[in-house]
Structure formats: structure tokens, C-alpha cells
Amino acid sequence: MTRGQEALRKALSLYFIMGSQDGREEQPLRTIDRALKAGVTCFQWREKGPRSLKGRERIDFAKDARNLCQRYRVPFFVDDDVDLAVQLEADGVHIGQKDENAKAVRRKIGDKMWLGVSAHSLEEAERAREQGADYIGVGPYKMTQSKPDAESVIGSTLIRQLRALSYPLPIVAIGGITPDDVPEITSAGAAGVAVISAISKSPDPPSVVREFLKELNR
DSSP states (O other), X not given: OOOSHHHXXXXXXXXXXXXXXXXXXXXXXXXXXXXXXXXXXXXEEOOOSTTSOOHXXXXXXXXXXXXXXXXXTOOEEEESOHHHHHHTTOSEEEEOTTSSOHHHHHHHHTTSSEEEXXXXXXXXXXXXXXXXXXXXXXXXXXXXXXXXXXXXXXXXXXXXXXXXXXXXXXXXXXXXXXXXXXXXXXXXXXXXXXXXXXXXXXXXXXXHHHHHHHHTTX
């Protein structure tokens, strides 16, 4: 899969994030399949929390999610677990500020995959760029239940500040985002939105995906 800057910006448009702990269905792969089929442009496998899978089940779930992404030709990212991302030949890996250092991760993955880094301030955004990130995730945009340890809500403020400074990396907003939030986020300068609960906990994930795509003019 092409990993250039333009391909990355396109992929970040509707970035779906999910683990088995995030869905409302007993078959999380079905939710992922339906969202991919409906048109999400990128998927991040994020298996964290007290109800998350462990051991062999965890690995098998990651492989199945990757296979679905390959079937729909949608970039597959792994959250935090760099070794697993390499093992599965993922298209990208995403790390937070409390995870491994971005520069060390870049050394591990080389240029074979994209690297995303969460940023909550101008300083973190610039450090991510200096250490080899390809894009940054900025948030939380609003209150979110998907990440109990989330930082304070920052809305679109940081995105607008980065745009004013001509920040060169694509930005994706995350945190409690719904289709109604898309116009403000994209007008602030974000390349796209990252979504967990709005899709994963919906009784009709494809319908929500289509709502997002409509707001994103996709």
C-alpha cells in the first residue's frame, strides 16, 4: 500500500478506532467489517482496558482485523504495540505520550509504516515532528468514555494554533466526536477525525459511517 503524504491525508479522513472492549456486539469483528464496508478510510486496532483480550485471543483478533482491512484495502494501524505492528506488517502504528519514545519507535519501524503520535500541546506536536512522526492525533475534542485516562478537553484550539503556525504534519482530531462536529474540526485545519464510540457503540454502524462521510464530503 502506498505510504506517501497524500495517501496518508486521504486515509486520515475517517479514522475508525476499536478493540473488542469498545463494541456493543458480541462479535466485534462484525462491527469492524460493517464499518469498513461502509467506507471508513483507516482503522486502528486498539485493544486496551480491563475487558480487553489477552494472550492468543488478542493476537488472533488483531490478525483477523488486519485481514479485514486488507480485504477492503483500508490502512491498518496498531495502537502502542510496536512489536505486534511489525509482526503483522501493519500500515502504521500510533503511540501516546506515555508510550515508547517516538524516535525509538521510528528506528524500529524504519520507513516501512506510518507513525502517529498523540499530542496535547504545541510542544508535544513539535517534538513528535522532530522525532519522526508522520501525523499527530490531537484531543480530546470533547469528553470521551473510551479513554478513562484522557487529558483535559481542548476542542479545536490546538488545531487552529498549529494551522496558524503552518504546522507541516497532518492532524486528526479525536475525543467524543460525532458527525455534527466535523465542520468545525475540518475548518480548524484537521485532515480528518478519529472515532471510537460513535461508530462502535451504534446499533447501526454503517449509518453513522455514512453520516460522517457526508460531512467530510466523501
